[in-house]
Amino acid sequence: MSDHLPDDVLLSYENLTIPLPGKGDRARAVEGLSLQLHRNEILCIVGESGSGKSLTALSTMGLLDAEFDRPQGQIMFHGNNLLEMGERQRTQRIGGKLAMIFQEPTASLNPFYTVGHQVSETFKIHTDLSKAEIRQKVLDLFAEVLLPDPERIYRSYPHQLSGGQCQRVMIASALALNPEVLIADEPTTALDVTTQAQILKLMLRLRERHGTGILFITHDFGVVAEIADRVAVMCRGELVEVGPTAEVLNNPQHAYTKRLVAAVPRLEPRAARSDLGETVLRAQNISKTYRTGHIGKAVHEVRAVDDVSLTLRRGETLGLVGESGSGKSTLSQCIIRMVDADGGEIEIDGIRFDSLRPRALRHARRHAQIIFQDPYTALDPRQKVGDAIAEGQLIHGVPMAQAAARTAELLEAMGLDASAAERFPHQFSGGQRQRICIARALALEPALLIADESVSALDVSVQAQILELLVDVQQRLQFGLLFVTHDLRVASQLCDRIAVMQKGKIVEIGEPVQLFTNPAQEYTRQLLSAVPGAGWVPQSAA
Structure with missing residues (x-):
């Protein structure tokens, strides 16, 4: 594959293969994945646990556990194969252009520091802004992700915030350097429906305002129907189906996709049973x-x-x-x-x-x-x-x-x-x-x-x-x-x-x-x- 990508392609996977350590149920966690994320696109990756979704995201960020062997293939971003870059080189060349939001925000935030301090660290590492300028940047980010009373949130510790507020803090941190690509790994799974709806609207607004390409990993087909432009379906490490959201959801072609869609719970109110006991x-x-x-x-x-x-x-x-x-x-x-x-x-x-x-x-x-x-x-x-x-x-x-x-x-x-x-x-x-x-x-x-x-x-x-x-x-x-x-x-x-x-x-x-x-x-x-x-x-x- 050429190192040069079309102008609208932000991230490209070419024959990505991730070997599984030890004796698993298969030799490779991800097998020959080829997929592209375009500018201003929300691409949802769906599949059951063990399908390779999260490992694909972690390999993109250089966060695979040491027990994994070196992935094969290419992950191209800005003319660089991310798989060949060390941590220092990634920091210098990529900086904050590639960011990730994890599923469990409370596990990603340090309980010993205020959330304002933690988001500020990104600016301290990657910019020459003064302390006052950084503080204002963080407050502006908190306002952009619709956190109430940014000044109070800035001074708060993770345990003083709700799960939805912690997730917004993580989104603010990921957006700090205005990334071109945002990877979101199950960011709404544990949230209630109203908080989830707010986070999804926030994602859509980010795409509109910043032209960000969003790789959204989820098992919730309701979320897919709400925000995705395209859907990629993974099964046991392989990409089995990819296409526009309406086509994949309403006319799935692969038997595995059909099975997933059939299992989606529907808003179908049932009548109460009458044969109940004491x-x-x-x-x-x-x-x-x-x-x-x-x-x-x-x-x-x-x-x-x-x-x-x-x-x-x-x-x-x-x-x-x-x-x-x-x-x-x-x-x-x-x-x-x-x-x-x-x-x-x-x-x-x-x-x-x-x-x-x-x-x-x-x-x-x-x-x-x-x-x-x-x-x-x-x-x-x-x-x-x-x-x-x-x-x-x-x-x-x-x-x-x-x-x-x-x-x-x-x-x-x-x-x-x-x-x-x-x-x-x-x-x-x-x-x-x-x-x-x-x-x-x-x-x-x-x-x-x-x-x-x-x-x-x-x-x-x-x-x-x-x-x-x-x-x-x-x-x-x-x-x-x-x-x-x-x-x-x-x-x-x-x-x-x-x-x-x-x-x-x-x-x-x-x-x-x-x-x-x-x-x-x-x-x-x-x-x-x-x-x-x-x-x-x-x-x-x-």
Whole structure:
């Protein structure tokens, strides 16, 4: 390939191949990728975990782990093959013309420094601007990415900001030197729909104002429908389909693309089921206030849960939706007493949880279990998964042989072989780990199961499998399911009722059909209007 690229091509991959270290399921993470990003274009790369999307981005930035062998092929930018450049040479020649936003902003920001200080570092390294000029540049960037009160944000530490605000800080940092190419790796995956919509609008505005080429990696086809000019589909390291967004989404050619599109959750409200059992959860007037401050300073109060009441029956799924900070997770944690509420009554399966002392609470916890959002941190990396599933059973007096048999049964019910019990968490994919977490939660046959954003970070195909699995297991075991999510498309299909939380209160609750077709509250209407790609109907649903 010639080092000279057409004027409108910013970034070009030519036969990019990245070998996989060790003995993986295939020899190469990326195999012969050839793809171009044009000026003023948003190119979305989609595919399941392990398809090579993020490794392509990391190789572009020179951030591949040392365990990887040197990538082969070319990544051309400004007449340079990035694969042949060292860190110092990249800094001198490329500078801030190529920037990246990562999926988890809080992991990318240093907790010991203010965010203003961290964004300023980019200018200190690459420019000769004075301290005052740098400060003003950072404040202007914060204003451009629509951060409220840039002066306050400048002085804030990462833990003092929301996830959406931290992501805006990372975008501001990436834009500091006005890059020609911006790589965004799942930047909206963990954000609620309204924050996600704001970030997507910001991306579109950046493209319009700066002519930036954006390589946007995502597994959310709603996001693709909202912002992409072209779509590239990767499967097991290979590019299997690429084309204009409308063509790929509405008339996919490759069988893999068709399968991905078919798995996309649709905003399809369902009617509540009538064959439900007795009440398994009764939460009455639950409140929780967090207080921060120091001696001699004013105490800041956040009323995370404000006089909330709800009920849940056996076999029923109640969705809990709302923006980040609305109180969804705090309410869930109060219900099973991971966090003690300040007031209110909690009854689970006929047991008053709010008044139990520690020893009695430990015994009663078999009636209520929780599945967390991140399957990677939910499992002990040093413990075999069979032991993790059996542990709760043994604690509650189940004989070892019976616990082992139950563990094997659960693994097989989750679509895994019973032999998986002898393996460690790192030997499984994210979707498989979440299945293991579900098996662990169901080992004691709880009356109440809480799923806290348990599918939000999974690929659409894996997400569809997990949701189908939850529905199937609930039909057999008849537990009540409290499903916490920010994805209204998933909630519309899975839940019998949906409760909408805002600023610690439940502002609306009802069946999906009523809630999605005729919402009573303006806040609910705002959430619905912010669903990415709401106007796109997958071909399989047409």
